[in-house]
Amino acid sequence: MTADQTDIRPRLLSIATAVPPHPMDQDDILRESRALLQSRFAQFDRLAPAFRNAGIERRYSVVPLDWFRQPHGWVDRTAAFAAGAADLFRRAAGAALDQAGLRADQVDIIVTVCSTGIVTPTLEALVARDMGFRADVMRVPVFGLGCAGGVSGLSVAADLAAARPGAVVLLVAVETCTLLFRLDRLAKADIIATALFGDGAAAVVLRAGMDADDARPRIGRGLQHMWPDTLGIMGWTVEETGLGVIFDRSIPDFAEAELRAALDNLAPGRSVDRYVCHPGGAKVITALEATLDLAPGALDVERRVLAQNGNMSAPTVLFVLAEVLRETPPPKLMAMALGPGFTLSVLPITVD
Secondary structure (H helix, E strand, C coil): CCCCCCHHHEEEEEEEEECEEEEHHHHHHHHHHHHHHHHHHHHHHHCCHHHHCCCEEEEEECCCHHHHHHHCCCCHHHHHHHHHHHHHHHHHHHHHHHHHHHCCCHHHEEEEEEECCCCCCCCHCCCHHCCCCCCCCCCEEEECCCHHHHHHHHHHHHHHHHHCCCEEEEEEEEEHHHHHHHCCCCCHHHHHHHEEEEEEEEEEECCCCCCCCCCEEECCCCCECCCCCCCCCCCEECCCCCCEECCCCCHHHHHHHHHHHHHHCCCCCCCCCEEEEEECCHHHHHHHHHEEEEEHHHHHHHHHHHHHHCCCCCCHHHHHHHHHCCCCCEEEEEEEECCCCCCCEEEEEEEC
């Protein structure tokens, strides 16, 4: 271990991703959505270009396309969530542990981030026996962070690792956004959400205080900024048959107008070689490039992840981080995501 225990920041030992077994091309989703929604929602044709302009080619779902043709309530949705999210958890976490050369019984702390389904016991408990986690593993389930969950969850996991040098901390962010599609609730936000969201999971293994890990990326201290009077920008309403999406069309404009000042306040004088951003949508990526004074197209990995997976909420930025780290990254990274609150979450990462 290093001599100065007060200055320990964790190292990222591995990062892995997983998608569910049902791929859905964007053209097929548009065709199916038109068949299901056009007669129910008078403005569907006016909003249909959102499917083609989203920058998405393919997404993945924990259920097949025909599942969405029938109405579903909390029981159906929760059953599909428990099965699909648990499978994603096992595959992402298993791959991350394999990459780190560790076993499940060596994990000391599990941070589980999810905002698209609710089960009690939580997901890490559902998979504990199959994966082989110890009976004394510390469980830290985190709900409600939405699209900011990947960055905020990694910040929480890093702080826990720093507080317990030598402990193996496993972060798993898993979301099943597609299960929230509803035939009984149709507004503009629902159509836009149908055009954007997919399912997926990402897992990260962290550890602090071990000299053997010194060549791995170092996770800094996470920071957040929450804007007042912005609760209506993003989130959920809880309704009889499921969650209802709150997804305001102002998000790209809000990011372009407000992000720079918040970031300057959180990290004044920052030195960043590469921002690692949550790709909320094509317009959001363009707004981020403008706000961060980046050249158009600079967030190329973000666009590629969005095109191949859609917006998976919390795990999406970790998909981006995994690709950036595979591409011989520059030394100073800054992970960034916007989510319900309305909140900006940032996290510096140093590649030695």
